[in-house]
Amino acid sequence: MSNQQLALQIDKPGDIPVVGPREIPNVPAGEVLIKILATALNPADWKIQDMGFLSVFPAIPGTDLAGEVETVGAGVTKFKKGDRVMTQGFFDVPDRASFQQYTLMKENFVAKIPASLSYEEAATIPMCFVTAAVGLFAPSAANLNPGVEWLGHKQTGQTILIIGGSTSVGQYVVQLAKFIGFTNIIVYASKKHHTYLTGLGATQCIDRSAVSLDALADAIPGEVDLVYDAVMFPEAQDAATNIVRVGGKVATVSNGADMRSEAVKEASKDKHFYMVAGGAQWPGQEEFCAALWERAERFLIEGIVKPNRHELLPGGLRAIVPGLERLKKDEVSGVKLVVRPHDTEI
Ligand SMILES: NC(=O)c1ccc[n+]([C@@H]2O[C@H](COP(=O)([O-])OP(=O)(O)OC[C@H]3O[C@@H](n4cnc5c(N)ncnc54)[C@H](OP(=O)(O)O)[C@@H]3O)[C@@H](O)[C@H]2O)c1
Incomplete structure (x- = not known):
């Protein structure tokens, strides 16, 4: 596997995000590298940019993702290469963001997805x-x-x-x-x-x-x-x-x-x-979120939680900026916009 991927990057504060090459990070102990096969867009993705919450540049936005485990770090016990998984990426942590083709996450905040769910459906779930x-x-x-x-x-x-x-x-x-x-x-x-x-x-x-x-x-x-x-x-x-x-x-x-x-x-x-601080990255939420991710697959298997309806946008990562504009203008109602990062043409 090449060590390069495509990512939607914001070079400095106020810049429009553009698609460009980025190194795929090495996998630390206790973490998994996920090949992102679907990512969903959220109002939070444009709000954090517009409100100046990004501090690590080049920044990579995006948090909702589903995909396949590509590599596991030392000590990982819950997952193996090829597992179908979903997770919530972290804001302002480029290696843990979702508007790119590969991301890292601690295994405690990752869940398997049942075969009955597509990657696009699963990507609508994590953050919300x-x-x-x-x-x-x-x-x-x-x-x-x-x-x-x-x-x-x-x-x-x-x-x-x-x-x-x-x-x-x-x-x-x-x-x-x-x-x-x-x-x-x-x-x-x-x-x-x-x-x-x-x-x-x-x-x-x-x-x-x-x-x-x-x-x-x-x-x-x-x-x-x-x-x-x-x-x-x-x-x-x-x-x-x-x-x-x-x-x-x-x-x-x-x-x-x-x-x-x-x-x-x-x-x-x-x-x-x-x-509500909705994510494992916020202070004090780690333990609760680990318990939630531990049980997330069961919520899906038992049909207690169903994914949102979604609209798949063609064009991969290049569809994200226009998609976020639609969210900003309040033109999206009752569905989640989803893209497949590997559909991105070079
Ligand atoms: N605290 C956190 O950690 C956290 C995490 C995730 C999201 N959020 C925030 O949570 C909010 C919801 O996020 P989301 O991703 O779930 O949004 P979303 O799915 O994009 O919400 C779109 C929906 O908002 C509804 N809406 C707009 N104005 C409304 C109003 N005045 N009263 C009732 N419904 C209204 C519209 O529903 P109708 O068409 O039915 O009217 C539309 O379908 C956002 O503000 C987001 O930034 C916070």
């Missing part, structure tokens, strides 16, 4: 599945299943509201809320996604173009025990906090930014508010 699971299960957030166990219907009688039910994160929250037995799973999403979300486990769908966030509380019968904000707007965080019952929990996909108004914060001191 992890973000959903951290928000609902992890000790750093709602803490409903810190050991990622098969607990039965633990949340029977409880109600969860998901603002942004049709986002990729929202779709995984619906499925995991069903897994831990919420009786009422209410989603706030465009009407065109309601049938699909009901199929995933939603028990009530509220059309976001017919009901404003301000009026959302009136459309919900009874108390809400947990609200998951899967959209990250100040208005969504305010609405989530207002709607949840006293003593209830709000989890937001806003990683590190409490965007709520001072008035809402002041009036909600008796409600819990958690910002």
